[in-house]
Amino acid sequence: MSSKNDVDFVLRTVEERNIRFVRLWFTDVLGNLKSFAISPEELEEAFEEGIGFDGSSVDGFASLEESDMLAFPDPDTFALLPWRPTESGVARVFCDVYTPSREPFEGDPRRCLLNVFDQAQERGFVPNVGPKIEYFYFDNDRNPVPLDNAGYFDLTPMDTANDLRRQTSLMLEKMSIPVQYSYHAAGPSQNGVELRFSEAVSCADNIMTARLVIKQEASSQGMYASFMPKPITTAPGSAMFLYESLLDHDGENLFWAPKDYHEAHLSDLGQHYVAGILAHAPEFTLVTNPTVNSYKRFISTGEVPNHATWGRKNRSALVRIPTHKPGKHISTRVELRSPDPTANPYLALAVTIAAGLKGIEDGLPLPAEATCDTFNLSDGELASQGIERLPRTLGEAVDCFEASSFMREVLGDHIFDYLVHEKRQEWYEYCTAVTDWERIHYYGGY
Template sequence: MNRQEEFVLRSIEERDIRFVRLWFTDVLGTLKSVAISPAELETAFSEGIGFDGSVIEGLARVNEADMLAKPDPTTFQVLPWRGESPGTARMFCDLHSTDGQPSLADPRHVLHRTLTKAADMGFTFYVHPEIEFFLFEQDGDGSRRVSNPPRPIDQGGYFDHLPQGTAHDFRRAAITMLESMGISVEFSHHEGAPGQNEIDLRYADAMSMADNIMTFRTVIKEVALEHGVYASFMPKPLADHPGSGMHTHVSLFEGDNNAFYEPGSRYQLSKVGRQFVAGMLRHAPELTAVTNQWVNSYKRLWGGGEAPAYVCWGRANRSAMVRIPLYKPNKGQATRVEIRTIDTAANPYLAYSVLLAAGLKGIEEGYELPEEAEDDVWALTDAERRALGIEALPRSLGRAIDAMERSNLVAETLGEHVFEFFLRNKRQEWEEYRSQVTPFELERLLPRL
């Protein structure tokens, strides 16, 4: 038993922890949980906890259903919303097959594999997400479900201060809970749509951040219920207002040095940084099914509200897919790039894997960064965008799946098992969505035809 495992066992005893929840995600990013008693934890560390992987999305086929979940002791945290004593703690798990090998279906393993490739090239990948979400009123029947149609809890806008408002109290409670779990928060504010909020997490390595995002979603939903409201990370729940994105600032470090920083270069962005951005741009269409994995994601991308629908980059250009922020132009360690496509409902392990893989491909192959988009890309005509060589992102999940299916990069990054399951699942979602007869069709066409 290593020192970290010993620390966990000692903490459990000292803090009167009665239940330990072991967390992991399926391929789609849904959080899974199994509770064990502290007496079982030593065995869990050494051997893992067995479960039936065949009943969880994408993990295993029926004839190879037995899987093991091994807790990562570095992720130990007490869950503050479960009461003070006796307490409940959680740890994220790495999934293994019964022969002890890492599961190729484990999204956490996919990210670990991609981070290892970056490490072999001398890089550590850091990310800083800006996470948007909506708060809605619950149904009046006491069911604690979101109202239908959804009713935002307020009519606030971007940076609005709403005295004694639910959103203000909610954000304060949520941030207090997140920080009690060791998740550092940088900013929080009301976003542009009614009931929409944003909380930005402080920079961390990509694996820690993916774990933090999964915890963040759980905390937000728990705190919302405590406040009598409902939190949703649906990308576009309101047709007439902007959707929720997860703009992510990324950088590569070589030891303590920011590999994206080069004093004197344009925007202080180094050759490595330019190649990284070029990689994300060149492979953007084939990554989109992973960074925007739901049919509703494309209503955010193509529904207005400043969502990035075109493959381009720019300095402080919020219409671009990739932006070069200049908040601290004289601080080299702060040099970074912002990816604006990814939405809040993505599986963070897979999304960060494909974004990193595309950037590393740009570095390996020496991709050239295209010309900067200086115009408001949304305001250009199709002909003007074509003349500038600006490509559109896929306009639907169906088109995104087609692009992903042709991608060697995404197949290699996700691995055969995750790649094939993800495509099959998303193809089924797209077909089910296309077969629906919508209220729009009934209202528009039924009286007329």
């Protein structure tokens, strides 16, 4: 499962650095980070035989009758935790989950993405992704009270998070996760970090690590970091933009084409990829936007997608084609603007990349580019042009997802059925809960 050289390097590093605890990381189906620690003496056995744990205690994993699971560390993901003491250090390593018979566990989100990645590689493609994650800093974990009133890219004394963003970036760099840039986002106390491109599975690992480091560093400064998509009614919501491209095995970007071939510099393959994302977007929205609150962000503000469209300069489009730097073909990519930071990154990348690959397989034509005029049309007028509306509530998203045989094929029965059950229950609980808004508007009337 791991090359001997990689394992030997990790074992040697643990000994030389006097690592006293190794944390084994994995996620549940909903994207929550799970962890347990082993001693360095157990690490070699973990690489060879896995470490057993109770899968019935992990959301979406297994029933009590089939609860035994094995965690196999991936040596390529070994990293020291820089916020722990250096004299008796702590490291982490991401794991793939297997059954006791050493079969890949179909409820493991990382395995789901690995399957899609392997399918792409078999066809000569290497999925490459760069994420940009937005979030808020608040002064406590109970009430979303902004700490500043700064705006997009502001650098003023009002930006209380400037030092915190710098420290967070340094921590990520120490864990070999390069940060392209960090910034103050558009909303009060809203921030963002963009990570450098990497292969899809590494990207999902990096997102999970970044979410933890952001929260860890905020807590150390007496603040609270929230990835809730829409914590403040009057402020912009938080997104998790995904910049996707396909490379060949020599590192050449397969999305690039000369401008005289296509105005957005998109090759035929790139056009089919975008068409696949647009065709399957309503089906995968449950995965990229998995909470009730996710859909509060979709209130139209001019920069949040509501329909399955693409464009170059229009940030209301679901897929935007950024202008790449002249002469830098490698920077040609597509920007998926709908996901939010509550999504399980392994599943979000699995379904969006699979949708793009399906577009290539089926040779789907790229629809006409959406312009500002497009968004002045009604839903009915857009539908007559073949432009689909994205789900507007979690309930709609569950319905679109459940009706999709393609989503079942990509995610497998285990993850698919679990998401339908859990998210339908979440929607039911939300619909039956009485809110403060209702009490304010209806309690004294009628």
